[in-house]
Amino acid sequence: MTVAEENYLKAIYKLAEAEPGQDVSTNRIAAALATRAASVTDMLRRLADKQLLDYEKYRGVRLTPEGRRVALLTVRKHRLWEVFLVQQLGFTWDEVHEVAEELEHVQSPLLMRRLDAFLKFPAFDPHGDPIPAEDGAIRRPAQRLLAELGVGGCGTLAAVKDTSAPFLQYLDKVGLPLGAQVRVLEIVTFDRSLEVRINDAQTVLISAEVGRNLFVTAE
Template sequence: MTITEENYLKTIYKLAEAEPGQGVSTNRIAAALATRAASVTDMLRRLAEKGLLAYEKYRGVRLTPEGQRLALLTVRKHRLWEVFLVQQLGFSWDEVHEVAEELEHVQSPLLMQRLDAFLNYPTLDPHGDPIPAEDGAMRRPLHRLLTDLSLDECGTLAALKDTSAPFLQYLDKVGLHLGAQVRILAKVAFDNSLELRVNRDRMVLISAEAGKNLYII
């Protein structure tokens, strides 16, 4: 597998995960990878010839079981490296993505097995995303969006929908981190912003857009 092929499979997997039950269109893949649709078509043909994806007319592409396995392997490596970078090298959660994008292409199953053991077999990455097991199995916690909570309802911040560096930096600025206990104190009628109590000791006001990107358990 080339680095480009791995990136395509991972991208198709993530796009399909965002809209379950639907094929992934060439245009969506091109937009996600910031490349031309013609280039995407050529790569999709190559991956199909390798038995890694299937194309359905008018419905886009879907990963085959082998394509899904390889995509999840790349996701697993990426998320394990993110844990390592945060826990062992002192990276902040907004710094790890680009570095992990490079490390995820290391082709050494033994290295990844030993990294997993060294980290004591983590199940979540620093952003709360589940880490696939070596066989591709992945436990998905039952999350709710913060904006779906009712007034005075509480929960634990468990994962993020948006893991971009600017959003992570925003959360750092307002003091919202995974594991925080939050309670909805008010929903502002003017702009749907949310007034929260965090860890029972302070108040935070966040936008509705921010609330739509926070998962609670």
């Protein structure tokens, strides 16, 4: 399995998760991987020949059980390495993605088992995403978007939808780390921005777009 093949399978898995039940189009894959549609088509044919996905021209693709297994294993390695980088090497959550992108292609199952044990079997990565088990099982806790809470609604910030460095840096700046207790004090009628109380200590005004990128476990 090449690095490029793993990257394609992981991208297809994530795109399929974003729109469950739908085949993933070539154009969406090309956009996600910042490459040409013609290059995507060539790779899809190769992966289909290896029985890692079902592909029919102009109809999109979906992963086979084996393709899903490989994709989830790659996701597992990526997220475990992110935990390691933050907990052991002092990386911040906005710095880990690109490094983990390189480390996720290590092909030693023994190394990953020992890394998992060393980290005491974490369930979530630094962004709140669940870490798949070695057998592909994945735990998805009940969560909702902060933007979906009404006035007076409260919860614990559990995960971020947007994991880009600028967004994570913004959350650091306004004091919204994972684990923060949040309560919606007001929803502005004009633009649906949210006035939010954080840990009963400070109040911030965030845009509706920010609220749509934060998952909370409701209380």
